[in-house]
Amino acid sequence: xxxxxxxxxxxxxxxxxxxxxxxxxxxxxxxxxxxxxxxxxxxxxxxxxxxxxxxxxxxxxxxxxxxxxxxxxxxxxxxxxxxxxxxxxxxxxxxxxxxxxxxxxxxxxxxxxxx
Amino acid sequence: xxxxxxxxxxxxxxxxxxxxxxxxxxxxxxxxxxxxxxxxxxxxxxxxxxxxxxxxxxxxxxxxxxxxxxxxxxxxxxxxxxxxxxxxxxxxxxxxxxxxxxxxxxxxxxxxx
Numbered sequence: 001x002x003x004x005x006x007x008x009x010x011x012x013x014x015x016x017x018x019x020x021x022x023x024x025x026x027x028x029x030x031x032x033x034x035x036x037x038x039x040x041x042x043x044x045x046x047x048x049x050x051x052x053x054x055x056x057x058x059x060x061x062x063x064x065x066x067x068x069x070x071x072x073x074x075x076x077x078x079x080x081x082x083x084x085x086x087x088x089x090x091x092x093x094x095x096x097x098x099x100x101x102x103x104x105x106x107x108x109x110x111x112x113x114x115x
Numbered sequence: 116x117x118x119x120x121x122x123x124x125x126x127x128x129x130x131x132x133x134x135x136x137x138x139x140x141x142x143x144x145x146x147x148x149x150x151x152x153x154x155x156x157x158x159x160x161x162x163x164x165x166x167x168x169x170x171x172x173x174x175x176x177x178x179x180x181x182x183x184x185x186x187x188x189x190x191x192x193x194x195x196x197x198x199x200x201x202x203x204x205x206x207x208x209x210x211x212x213x214x215x216x217x218x219x220x221x222x223x224x225x226x227x228x
């Protein structure tokens with residue numbers, strides 16, 4: 001079974017604060033892929049990152065960084081120096097090696113950044 | 116490069132009426148997906164196509180939902196008859212293959228009265 005848990009339903013921060021969005025996953029597959037998507041108010045899911053299960057290197061892209069830890073089955077997402085434009089719902093998703101093509105999404109975290 | 120196109124963006128119908136959603140994937144993407152997103156939830160896969168073939172439709176309620184992808188490009192998702200519980204956002208996504216990142220369209224927000 002594949003499952004993604006995003007325990008944080010809503011987070012509010014003030015601009016320039018750092019914020020971390022948590023993601024915990026469950027899978028029996030030895031090969032799997034993890035994703036983060038952003039869903040702004042317009043509704044379109046925007047792909048942010050994909051991570052393979054055999055690559056635990058952390059990744060940084062501008063103000064975004066991702067921490068993948070297999071030992072704790074977590075794939076957390078940090079936004080540094082948040083901006084109002086970061087306000088959106090963020091989804092973590094899992095694709096198991098045995099479930100080709102099917103993404104399993106968490107319930108999402110609503111991030112609100114106040115000016 | 117154009118993204119995934121969906122229409123209509125919004126649809127309001129009365130229960131028991133039929134409704135159809137259309138999706139045009141990114142050019143060259145062989146894999147097409149339809150997802151259902153209920154309010155406050157993450158998307159859930161309804162059906163996945165590899166070219167013209169529906170390879171994963173285990174979550175599609177086949178008594179009232181149907182889908183087709185003629186010629187392996189555009190796709191249509193239909194509900195007949197619609198029920199109150201079908202009110203949700205219907206998202207279409209595409210990818211080069213089932214192994215690649217999925218890119219989503221803006222969705223169709225359906226309201227059933």
